[in-house]
Amino acid sequence: MSRISSLEVQLSNVKSLLRTMCDAVNTGLLTLIQHFEHPNQDRLIKIVVLDSEIDNLERAIDTLILQILATQQPLGYELRLAYACAKIAHHIERIGDAVESLARQLVNGDIPEQKEIFLEMLNYSKDLFERSYGAMFEGDLTLIQEIHILDDKVDFKQRELNHIAKNILKKGTKSNIDNALRIISMSSKLEKIADLCCNWAEQIDIAENGMARRKIQKRKYRLVFLDDVGGMLASLAASILYQNVKDIVDLSVVATQPIKSNNILNFTNFLSEYEITPQIFPIARITSMNWNKALMLIILGNFELPKEELEVVPYKTVQIRWPEINFDPDEIENNPTKFKEFVNVLTVRTNHLAQIIARTQEQSE
Template identity: 25%
Template sequence: MPQDLSEHIVKSYDEQLKRLRELVVRMGGLAERQLADSTTALMQRNAEFAGQIIERDAEINALEREIEAFCIQLLALRQPVAQDLRFIIACLKVAHNLERIGDYARNAAKRTVVLASLPHVGSMNGFEWMARLVQQNLKDAIDALVNQDAAAAERVWGADEAVDKIYNGIFRELLTHMMEDPRNITAATHMMFIAKNFERIGDHATNIAETVHYAIVGDTLPEDRPKSDGSNYAVVRPPAD
């Protein structure tokens, strides 16, 4: 094969990998925006803004399909090996996690539409703080992919425990409000689902970090990552008479 043709093929392949990275970064940015806006809509109890977030989810879904098709094309035509193969497979997995993050942000927005018409229950500080942590973890996971930074990915992998602790606190507080006054049940239930949506977004950010770490170093992180979701075992005692 002539040298100039060989160089052209290599350059074309590098450009395709660059385009794939850009698509994933764009999708990550959209997912981050959905999460941030869902949090804003919740804190402001803004049903109209929440409705806009719901409608925007189609853009994330379309981008996932584009990334999937592009990855399949690369696998079929380029037959990548070693780190390139891991990177392309990682992009497939990351796109799937980002699509699920978009779904959870949309679901939170749907609950916010209902909450906006219900009486206020409890404090929103935990929701704001948890969403902020989750958004930072998501941003750091995507940055780790872009920068090929395995250490950063591992830090995200270990950062989800703080999110779980906040979620547990929200869960217990809302249970207490429900037991104190049955009129709080409807609003508190929607808030529990929103908190769970944020917690699951945190889990998907961790999944992305695990995938990125494997793509870079070719080795998996331990399965027993730090996690503190104890809501399944929460015990709330009824208020004293």
């Protein structure tokens, strides 16, 4: 009977296989970037071969980890590391699948006209990959502490490409439809690669620090307040809710038009009576919003989200309507009685919403 290797040796073997797997995927990402810069179909064919190698490595890693759990019964850091490696191998395999799928699409067609945007997404994604790689195999955890910021840049570029694709679809010809669908498909795969790199980074963080001491802050979901009066009512609603949920979610304000005359700081004295500090939220236009990380849309008054935006809001995003929050910003600014009525109605709504968010947070922990 062959002697069972020590736990340290077995874990080292897992990480060695995982590193080989990551190197193969990184080669695929680099090949895609090179193809966008200097097209060469022969390079892309090699990515298909690499994908088979990646699949075989994932199976080998699964087998080794199962052997570790069965023969070593690891605890503490070693258990977290073994579990993380299994999860990471799965993430890397999915990244490899996305890279292969992109290569196949490029082999069967020309580089899209939006070459520069795709290149930016590719470079951001490769940066995310290299940061997670460095954190895992070089031990530099500072590389992944703010990894979600880079992921947000990928999301923004995907939004830009989806907007371009929607405009192309309006032209209606078969070639335009095929082109638009190709843009959407390719941008979705790049966004998926970025998300999987973030998942990889989070597994490294948990393995090294445990759940209680993890260094990467869990990505906050966003609550988006929307109104049709330049964002003034939405800003006030967000300010009232802010103190109760700031550690759980991020708040955003969206409007169809920019504020012209009103400013939330004009309400400082009124809000101070309720021990509320006005918060200055950047007011985004609808067309610039990325809805991917929106947990809830809180729609005030008579605001209606355009049909083309509704089509890109994720189906899991909850939409809440507060039709009674339908005040004239000028009137509540100049009439203390009207402002009090506004705050009383809004406070009931925001308190109820804060309770819902708190319960949602408890269930997810």
